[in-house]
Amino acid sequence: MNAPVSADTEHRYTLPGVTGEWEIVVGLEVHAQVLSESKLFSGASTAFGAAPNTHVSLVDAAMPGMLPVINRRCVEQAVKTGLGLNAKINLHSRFDRKNYFYPDLPQGYQISQFEFPIVGEGEIECERDDGSRFTVGVERLHLEQDAGKSIHDLDPNATYVDLNRSGVALMEIVSRPHVRSPQEAAAYVRTLRTILRYLDTCGGDMEKGQMRADVNVSVCRPGDYEAFRATNDFKHLGTRCEIKNVNSLRFIMQAIEYEARRQIEIIEDDGKIDQETRLFDANSGVTRSMRSKEEAHDYRYFPDPDLLPLVLEQSFVDGIKAGLPELPADKRRRFVDALGLSEYDASVLASDKDRADYFEAVIEGRDAKLAANWVNNELFGRLNKEGLSITESPVSPAQLGGLVDLIKDGTISGKIAKDVFEILWTEGGEPAAIVESRGLKQVTDTGEIERVIDELIAANPEQAAQVKDKPKTMGWFVGQVMKAMAGKANPQAVNEILAKKLLD
């Protein structure tokens, strides 16, 4: 992991200062809610949106004498995620108490994993917006309990507490400080989200709080980061600040940029960065110190006496490994190598599980390249325009597949196909039946095309004569034929016949 890293000049992100250029170094701690029916240590439901405190057991409410019993599925999900991140699975791990006081944490401590996490080092290959890739090391993944929810705006003098989320399992995934720009941070979280969704270990919906990030930011001078990577010595990097609980990709980017500029300003003003926890205020776009948390930073971790160490058999891990689905990077490679898609098409289709599932349903027994074109351009274009997600598409994979078949075998032209797509979108139906009943079939009967062309030439003799000198003007005739035949003429046949009649 200590391979020398040379400066990536093409993707280098710098911020200007009065004393010269600055670079940034970012590491992220992503909290991902584990997909499970019940909580990590109790049998209460994890379902979102229930009436307050209805998904709470006496364990979650921390009533005296209640004992935690761990959920097998949550353990499996953590191991599965670890395998999907190419990480080391620790057969021995342990649960610790992280002590702090907060109204939505009735135990007075969070059960977490401190010294011995269930998953160790791994790495994630991420993709930037321009399609280039970079690797981010993962330091660890551990299991812990989520806290409840405090609502501060129902009453000016009181806080309302709902413990429904209290005790839901979280995976905290800690990255190495290998992220070098706000855009890379977003790319990292996006890639992680895609992997979790493929694995079906986290819903990944940031709006519902299923994924949240703590972002560590520091600034350094050009060359310092490379020195850090060569030695793994943090003395080469600046003092970092941690921005807590950022809940969207856009906010992550904004918070990093603001925080980096703030730090540069302080350093250039001969000030010193205090290592501290900060909050990002989405309304004003600034980060501010969370002073009250400072004192609580002494978490006094100790092994939870209510829980024995978690010891896994290698066979348990192997069983999960055998059932791993194809992951986004592998799928993308297969789309390129086996299906012949372009890197771009493959990347767009593989970067989201729902899109990939849709596409794979369309190509069952069909031409993948033509199908990719239709899914990526027509369908995604239209969905974007209407603000719909792929799972809300009014056109099913079977319908789109049927349309692709009709184009492929020459029944309809690409132009008519767009009309049929429009009908499928607004009215539904079966593509072949639509084409049949509305008479949209492509005319490949050369006799009929010839007849139309002869009439056109007879009606426009001057223009016909012109084509010999200016072959490009033949396009006008192509257009007229298409118009006369309502777009149903086979374009190739039209061009061939026109060329024969006008150029020979």
Added chain:
Amino acid sequence: MSVSQDDVRRIARLARIAEPSDRIAQLTEELNGILDWVEMLGEVDVQGVEPLNTAVQTPLPLREDAVTDGGIVEDVLKNAPKSEEGFFVVPKSVE
């Protein structure tokens, strides 16, 4: 290892208990007495011995992932000094 009077004040604050100002000296002495006593363990040579997490040799029991609990909002809120519409209501605690 020993603790100072400041450490004891800090421990009290972290544990959210009122600072026992008139007994600080006495408490510091008592806590240091306990720490000294535990210090005796330092005499044991543990070179090359794996740290022991637990003396219990049974594996951690795992339960199946099923909803078997919850839906007891009245029981959950029973001891709360104040509650409203299913919420616990506590003194304002905003950052």
